[in-house]
Amino acid sequence: MITRILTIDENSLKLSKKIIDGGGAVAFPTETVYGLGANAFDDNAVKNIFTVKGRPNDNPLIVHVHKDYDITNLVTEIPDYAVKLAQAYLPGPLTMVYKSKGKVSSAVSCGLDTLAVRVPEHEGAQKFLKYVRLPIAAPSANISKHVSPVTAEHVYADLNGRIEVILDGGKCSGGIESTVLDCTGEVPAILRSGLITREMISEIAGDCLVYTPKNGEQVRSPGMKYKHYSPNCETMLFEFGEFEKALIAYDKYANNNIKVCLLCDARTCGLSGSRECLNLGDNGKDIASNLYYKLREGEEKFQIIIAVAPEIDDGIMAGVMNRLTKACRNQ
Numbered sequence: 001m002i003t004r005i006l007t008i009d010e011n012s013l014k015l016s017k018k019i020i021d022g023g024g025a026v027a028f029p030t031e032t033v034y035g036l037g038a039n040a041f042d043d044n045a046v047k048n049i050f051t052v053k054g055r056p057n058d059n060p061l062i063v064h065v066h067k068d069y070d071i072t073n074l075v076t077e078i079p080d081y082a083v084k085l086a087q088a089y090l091p092g093p094l095t096m097v098y099k100s101k102g103k104v105s106s107a108v109s110c111g112l113d114t115l116a117v118r119v120p121e122h123e124g125a126q127k128f129l130k131y132v133r134l135p136i137a138a139p140s141a142n143i144s145k146h147v148s149p150v151t152a153e154h155v156y157a158d159l160n161g162r163i164e165v166i167l168d169g170g171k172c173s174g175g176i177e178s179t180v181l182d183c184t185g186e187v188p189a190i191l192r193s194g195l196i197t198r199e200m201i202s203e204i205a206g207d208c209l210v211y212t213p214k215n216g217e218q219v220r221s222p223g224m225k226y227k228h229y230s231p232n233c234e235t236m237l238f239e240f241g242e243f244e245k246a247l248i249a250y251d252k253y254a255n256n257n258i259k260v261c262l263l264c265d266a267r268t269c270g271l272s273g274s275r276e277c278l279n280l281g282d283n284g285k286d287i288a289s290n291l292y293y294k295l296r297e298g299e300e301k302f303q304i305i306i307a308v309a310p311e312i313d314d315g316i317m318a319g320v321m322n323r324l325t326k327a328c329r330n331q
């Protein structure tokens with residue numbers, strides 16, 4: 001199969017609809033990362049997504065809908081706090097989990113009685129969703145466990161030959177995946193941290209829990225148990241206070257002619273002298289936006305990435321550190 005990267009226009013949208021209606025998958029941009037979408041009502045189309053990505057079949061997908069779509073077609077028991085949160089933050093990088101009406105393919109939620117719904121803000125995503133006129137089940141458009149894609153070229157690098165069309169919406173501005181919020185309880189609970197922070201949710205909903213699986217408990221957001229976001233090269237992660245140790249490790253590799261780089265915030269980069277450095281930026285928003293882009297750049301150019309945790313302390317960093325820790329986990 002030949003994979004084409006296409007700008008988003010009438011022709012590419014028409015072709016995308018044809019592929020989706022025929023049970024295929026199309027990659028499309030969102031404000032967080034690129035998604036790999038299929039008709040959420042079509043069993044085979046949804047199962048095909050798992051095959052294309054090599055995704056474990058117990059890790060459920062998010063359904064993406066157009067901003068004018070009535071989600072009560074798909075879900076029920078929407079609490080007041082969720083209505084308020086949707087008014088405040090949608091369209092945007094917030095995925096909300098509700099009781100499912102069981103209308104979409106059971107493969108979407110891997111047999112769970114809930115459904116994760118997202119209304120992306122990206123203009124390209126909205127155009128795609130409007131054109132296909134269907135709820136679209138979509139995980140991130142990478143090979144399972146690899147770093148999520150934030151450009152059409154990243155999608156191509158992973159899925160070339162496996163899908164027909166990648167709609168090109170430029171570089172995703174958000175840079176890490178949406179916040180996944182469980183809205184089935186009295187109080188909302190964050191299952192995966194992201195760009196909509198706990199503080200932002202509490203401000204509207206009055207309260208917000210952060211879900212951490214207890215020992216032995218079944219994981220509520222199954223994606224949490226897998227290795228994720230990992231570049232195809234060696235990685236190491238140091239705490240911010242361990243900067244000196246990171247430099248010692250760097251120098252040891254460099255002296256052995258191993259291509260090594262640091263991955264750190266702007267200030268730390270400034271302290272690393274003439275060493276190779278991938279600069280994430282100097283604030284939480286930029287660091288999130290650059291994280292996957294720089295991890296992909298690092299795996300292309302280097303044999304080992306030595307990450308140093310950024311010193312920045314704002315709400316978005318919970319999501320960034322969650323991704324960075326998983327990317328550098330050696331299992």
Ligand code: TXA
Nearest residue numbers: 032034035060061114115116139140177178221222223
């Ligand atoms: O920003 C995003 O959310 C991107 C773009 C493409 O929209 N999508 C994305 O999808 O990150 P994916 O498949 O890589 O991650 C989906 C996450 C997983 O952690 C999964 O376990 C969780 O959402 N999830 C999906 N359905 C769920 C459900 N019914 N209950 C709990 N967690 C769910």
Ligand code: MG
Nearest residue numbers: 139140148177
């Ligand atoms: Mg993913």
